[in-house]
Amino acid sequence: MKVKLWGTRGSIPSPGPETIRYGGNTSCVGVTLSDGSLLALDAGTGIRSLGLALAAEPARLHILLTHLHLDHIQGLVFFAPAFRAQTEIVIWGPASPEASLRDRIARYISAPLSPVEVRELPCDVSFRHCPQSEWEIGSARISAASVAHRGPTLGYRIDDGDSSLAYIPDHEPALGADIDSLDEAWISGLGLARDASLLIHDGQYADAEYPDHIGWGHSSLSHSISFARRANAARTVLFHHDPMHSDERLDQLGLEAQQRWLALGGADGEIELAVERSEYELPAHATSATSAS
Amino acid sequence: MTQRPLELILARNLMSALSTPAFLVDEGGLLVFYNEAAGALLGKRFEELGTVGAEEWGSMFGPFDGNGEPIPYDELPLVVAVRNGRPAHADFEISSADGARHQVEVSAFPILTAHGSQGAIAVFWPAGSHDGAGR
Ligand SMILES: [Zn+2]
Ligand SMILES: [Zn+2]
Numbered sequence: 522m523k524v525k526l527w528g529t530r531g532s533i534p535s536p537g538p539e540t541i542r543y544g545g546n547t548s549c550v551g552v553t554l555s556d557g558s559l560l561a562l563d564a565g566t567g568i569r570s571l572g573l574a575l576a577a578e579p580a581r582l583h584i585l586l587t588h589l590h591l592d593h594i595q596g597l598v599f600f601a602p603a604f605r606a607q608t609e610i611v612i613w614g615p616a617s618p619e620a621s622l623r624d625r626i627a628r629y630i631s632a633p634l635s636p637v638e639v640r641e642l643p644c645d646v647s648f649r650h651c652p653q654s655e656w657e658i659g660s661a662r663i664s665a666a667s668v669a670h671r672g673p674t675l676g677y678r679i680d681d682g683d684s685s686l687a688y689i690p691d692h693e694p695a696l697g698a699d700i701d702s703l704d705e706a707w708i709s710g711l712g713l714a715r716d717a718s719l720l721i722h723d724g725q726y727a728d729a730e731y732p733d734h735i736g737w738g739h740s741s742l743s744h745s746i747s748f749a750r751r752a753n754a755a756r757t758v759l760f761h762h763d764p765m766h767s768d769e770r771l772d773q774l775g776l777e778a779q780q781r782w783l784a785l786g787g788a789d790g791e792i793e794l795a796v797e798r799s800e801y802e803l804p805a806h807a808t809s810a811t812s813a814s
Numbered sequence: 815m816t817q818r819p820l821e822l823i824l825a826r827n828l829m830s831a832l833s834t835p836a837f838l839v840d841e842g843g844l845l846v847f848y849n850e851a852a853g854a855l856l857g858k859r860f861e862e863l864g865t866v867g868a869e870e871w872g873s874m875f876g877p878f879d880g881n882g883e884p885i886p887y888d889e890l891p892l893v894v895a896v897r898n899g900r901p902a903h904a905d906f907e908i909s910s911a912d913g914a915r916h917q918v919e920v921s922a923f924p925i926l927t928a929h930g931s932q933g934a935i936a937v938f939w940p941a942g943s944h945d946g947a948g949r
Contacts, residue, residue: 616928
């Protein structure tokens with residue numbers, strides 16, 4: 522399984538000289554399974570570049586949406602494969618008692634917010650609510666579970682061979698809960714992340730910023746690290762950077778994260794901050810990820 | 815241990831912050847949590863008690879009807895709520911760890927999700943008290 526980060530920013534695209542290293546595009550992770558199947562995790566503005574990087578030949582690909590906040594779907598109408606008649610796109614996402622996934626996404630892909638309507642997309646697009654039990658895409662087994670955020674939100678786990686990727690970009694497991702002491706079964710998202718080869722997790726706030734953002738649906742650095750340690754993730758990438766965090770600030774937070782990780786008994790090189798365009802290779806027969814760039 | 819559904823996790827988090835005695839059962843009707851206020855009423859904290867079956871629970875705490883007879887498990891508001899997916903209300907007596915009896919009113923409601931009933935919550939009020947503003 523190959524994993525590439527196309528958008529690492531949370532909330533709103535934040536391009537500019539201050540964010541050029543960690544990136545300004547919002548959430549999107551490209552995954553190539555061991556059998557060649559293609560997945561996109563979320564469709565923030567990063568999916569535009571993912572689309573441009575794909576070969577132009579007919580393809581089938583799956584987009585797994587964690588939820589429908591704009592920073593996770595904004596790139597959909599700028600995803601080149603959606604404008605090719607020969608492309609088949611399956612969009613997975615959370616169910617809601619209020620309306621179907623298609624109808625909720627169509628609120629964004631429709632006038633006046635969008636120049637095209639869902640029915641006008643040239644590709645063969647279908648929408649599916651994620652099942653409660655795991656299902657298969659290509660060589661992988663996929664599980665989705667509701668996690669603590671604002672509104673119906675999923676986290677994903679992708680198991681391909683011996684390696685596993687957990688993706689929980691928007692997550693506040695510590696809301697009203699002490700995640701250091703609670704029994705594991707009672708921590709939001711932990712079942713998805715347990716023993717993952719690679720965990721991509723919300724790391725939006727510095728600890729000092731969190732008290733002003735309780736209930737906003739995101740984690741502080743310490744919460745993310747506690748969560749990853751409890752989950753026993755082999756490697757953790759902190760993701761969904763706050764738009765206010767410059768490269769310089771993120772460098773500091775990255776150092777802080779490493780120090781805390783070591784203090785909690787982790788090893789060197791097991792935690793880092795997400796950098797746009799970085800790649801990870803998860804071997805089919807190993808337990809930890811290696812950086813490809 | 816298998817992961818609890820998010821709705822149960824959030825219910826527990828909310829209940830932990832309340833000063834109203836509150837109880838939580840899973841989709842099978844098994845008691846999985848009660849908060850500190852409920853612990854104060856029972857005279858035993860949840861962490862001390864751990865998971866107990868319906869029978870053991872009944873012998874320790876009741877509940878009992880107006881004649882002091884145990885109320886069958888199947889008739890408890892929590893169990894009705896989780897099984898039927900409907901709210902349920904009852905007045906009964908419970909026994910705390912020191913043997914004292916307490917009259918309570920109980921309201922239970924199911925935790926319904928896209929995947930059906932995941933459990934139920936019951937809140938206890940001292941009988942005759944309609945003052946919701948803390949005691
Ligand atoms: Zn987000
Ligand atoms: Zn969000």
